[in-house]
Amino acid sequence: GENVEQHPSTLSVQEGDSAVIKCTYSDSASNYFPWYKQELGKGPQLIIDIRSNVGEKKDQRIAVTLNKTAKHFSLHITETQPEDSAVYFCAALVRGYSTLTFGKGTMLLVSP
Amino acid sequence: NAGVTQTPKFQVLKTGQSMTLQCAQDMNHEYMSWYRQDPGMGLRLIHYSVGAGITDQGEVPNGYNVSRSTTEDFPLRLLSAAPSQTSVYFCASSYFGTGEGGEQFFGPGTRLTVL
Numbered sequence: 001g002e003n004v005e006q007h008p009s010t011l012s013v014q015e016g017d018s019a020v021i022k023c024t025y026s027d028s029a030s031n032y033f034p035w036y037k038q039e040l041g042k043g044p045q046l047i048i049d050i051r052s053n054v055g056e057k058k059d060q061r062i063a064v065t066l067n068k069t070a071k072h073f074s075l076h077i078t079e080t081q082p083e084d085s086a087v088y089f090c091a092a093l094v095r096g097y098s099t100l101t102f103g104k105g106t107m108l109l110v111s112p
Numbered sequence: 113n114a115g116v117t118q119t120p121k122f123q124v125l126k127t128g129q130s131m132t133l134q135c136a137q138d139m140n141h142e143y144m145s146w147y148r149q150d151p152g153m154g155l156r157l158i159h160y161s162v163g164a165g166i167t168d169q170g171e172v173p174n175g176y177n178v179s180r181s182t183t184e185d186f187p188l189r190l191l192s193a194a195p196s197q198t199s200v201y202f203c204a205s206s207y208f209g210t211g212e213g214g215e216q217f218f219g220p221g222t223r224l225t226v227l
Binding site: 006009034036041042043044045046049089098099100102103104105 | 160
């Protein structure tokens with residue numbers, strides 16, 4: 001089955017800095033890669049996703065890049081703010097299947 | 113539009129007790145799933161359903177049962193609770209688009225402690 005590795009497990013940055021979280025996947029048939037943000041005491045919420053026919057996608061301060069050859073994808077957050085502090089999960093979906101495989105999560109701490 | 117709702121929010125059980133975690137969605141989504149979240153382990157899939165009457169096992173199904181009699185509801189049953197089932201449980205739903213992917217909407221979670 002699919003395996004998703006996520007790094008780092010914890011990331012501390014100063015407000016205004018950029019943050020990058022990286023994930024690798026094992027199944028070359030994976031074609032959908034979402035990122036979820038989980039605030040304390042809440043369920044995860046989708047913040048951005050990318051499909052395998054696209055190399056990069058941007059939405060205001062967040063962007064995701066995908067390298068299909070290397071089988072890795074990354075989340076980039078620019079101009080970080082304290083409200084960006086949360087746990088972020090990457091995930092992958094293998095084409096033809098209906099279940100996501102999640103990474104273990106990254107706790108992002110943004111200090112004022 | 114309430115989205116995905118879960119009850120209860122908190123629950124404490126004794127070893128061997130049984131209980132049902134409730135999940136409902138009002139978005140007419142075909143796909144529903146249950147995850148457990150443990151520290152350092154991310155989100156692990158317990159069971160999922162691609163429509164009423166259809167369920168399948170995920171990564172960690174042992175000790176749990178599910179059924180899907182309606183599109184809206186997807187209850188998770190713990191048959192005989194064990195301390196290893198202490199966790200936070202999330203229900204999620206999404207439009208089932210033949211594996212092409214789409215946003216999963218998560219409920220607020222149920223925090224379960226088994227003594």
